[in-house]
Amino acid sequence: MTPDSTRSSRRRVLKGAAGSASLLTLAGCVEDGGGNGGGNGNGGGNGNGGGNGNGGGNGNGGGNGNGGGSAELEFTIGGVMSPPGSGWEGAQPSGHWEFERRVEEQSDGRIQVENVAEGQICGELDCPESVRNQTVEIGSASIGNSSASFPMNDIWMIPYTFPSEISLAHTLTQAETYEQFWVPFAQEYGVIPLWYHAPALRAIHIGVDRADSTDFTHQVPGDVEGMDCRRTASQVSGIALNELGMNPVSLSWADALQGLRSGTVDGAEAAASPICAYGGNNAEALASSIINKWTIHNDTKWANVEWLKSLSDENLSLLADVSKSVYEDLVQMNMEEIHQQRLGMYTDDPPESSCTIEHDLEYNYLNEDQMQQWEDAIGYQDNLDLYSDIIDSAGQIGVDGEAFHEYLVDTAREDSVPSSHSDFTVDAWWDEYLSEM
Template identity: 25%
Template sequence: MRIKKWLLLSAACLAFSATPTVAEETREFSVSTVLSEAFPWGQAAAKWAELVEERSEGRITLKVYPNAQLVSGDQTREFSAMRSGLIDMAVGSTINWSTQVPEVNLFSLPFLMPDNAAVDAITQGEAGEMVFNAIDKRGVVPLAWGENGFREISNSRGVLSEPADLKGLKVRVVGSPLFLDTFNALGANPTQMSWTDALPALTTGAVDGQENPLAVFDVARADRADQKYLTLWHYMNDPLIFGVSKRVWSTLSKDDQSLLKQAAIDAGQWEIKKSRAELEDTLQAIRERGVEVTELTPEQHQAFVDATQKVYEKWTPRIGKKLVDTAQEAIKNR
């Protein structure tokens, strides 16, 4: 009897040990971006996806959907779609998220950040943490910073070197009330429209000018849309933010959360370094296509700063005085 029991027990143990281990679950997540891999913005998302797949050994896949296709081209709906769980993740623009998160309007305040060191002083310091906390409170987990770059202004009429040059200029701007206030303060005639609609409008002369990072001007060949005059005025910078819907975040293990976050940090740092390193070549390519490039003197730059001060009076309370003060202090001490 004892031998029989031993044989049965041995058989059971063998059967148990022969049972295959259940493979870890593989998951795919959607990632929204506004621009494709032809631009640094899209490259940031692609790098994030690459690092996540590599580090998870293929267990986690990020599928990137460029051109705001997950929100039918309406990029201002990206944040709310991610918050509700319709979009899993995004590499998004502070401009596009500003209607849902007033604090990110900080980066659209005119002439707040004169250079990259000022941008870094904000994003990598207390002010950046305050912005991330504001995003987190609204249903999206912010993981890391990327870069869309300083937005410069171009037009078809002539050189822009002082506020008076913008008087009556029809300028295409993104759908942000702060942008409208800034250009109205400068005497321009701002017109909100999508970039898809902007290029034909610029070509036909229905609109005189536009403002965008140099990489967008270059890849989109804005010079073909009669944009022959470009002014480097650094009037605002649009950092990118790697974010995850809280609904998705809560389903991830602590290890996978750490993996996604570190991959986002590394992808963001890679993209920031790459996009900054390419700026001189991009600017040279633009010049070689016959575009007249104007760089403002300190005195000319200050004239634009002075002309837009009333925008601060209106928007500082909306953004949060403490946040604006913290950012300005960080820039001062950079």
């Protein structure tokens, strides 16, 4: 790897090349984007580029305009995220621009971060490989979509492994999780999660045409049989939708949106946060969402291990501290702020500004019996054989897949899982294990 002091020339090349791509992929879904993400910066080379770091699109959407070449360390974050939807105040805050703001502020401009948004340098399906081959230092892709490059990551997606959003955040940040999975993963691929989005669980979303052509509320597995459902790249998605009697359809998100309106596609599986994050275009194509919490939605910021190891101790420590603080803040505001206030979920009185009110989206919450029908149909307890190939794929990194999945299930249900998101703190973080990777 190049030393800290010689990154600027490659960064300028990356920035110049970033405008050539137009195909974008949504977190968990292939799509062609939204938001304004271009950012105007100030181009004056004055350190922080004039953005206020809140991801709201006011000067930090896709480059901080720092002029290049004057910093000790410069690096690039690639992905499809763009403000305002994925800004710090958005429906799906990615932490990209908040990470940039905190790093540049705490380093007094010694470190400069270039956020290349809207899939201009890499998207959900190719960011992991771009990080692996050092085209970009940090790239964003959901754990499910990363399975296109790293098939064993689908073990995290096995339905109903995680009973709640907070149980996912808790499990991701345990020492045993790093020791059992991420260390051998990084040894094999040279890539490690730097931080994650606020944890979310996926739903089945019903298109406007499908809802208009049926006379019942979609709630249980029998209600979705025969539906053409837009799927994500995860193998688990295809397996589960097939098992539910649906027809999994692989489409770009733009085509899926049109199909949801016209009836050529009946539904889509995704979390509510990305559905609401991109200018409302996604939510407006939907009539309702079955909140069956069937698997995780967990966009991840992947970083190149060799690059991290090449950094000075001071710079490495700063990146570790900032990424950790960003993730803790995202989790702590996840329920009351993100889910209840911004998405309008899990509350009897959603704000007028929330996604569900603004876009007239109905969340269908399930009673215990209805939820059990989904778990019986696709959950790990009665259907682990459906996911045997995925579990076995962990052997590619020397991990006993069956034992590790049991660990995930047990850890997600242990007494130490916080009862409230606001009580969450990170127990273990990647920098503690970097020397082993």
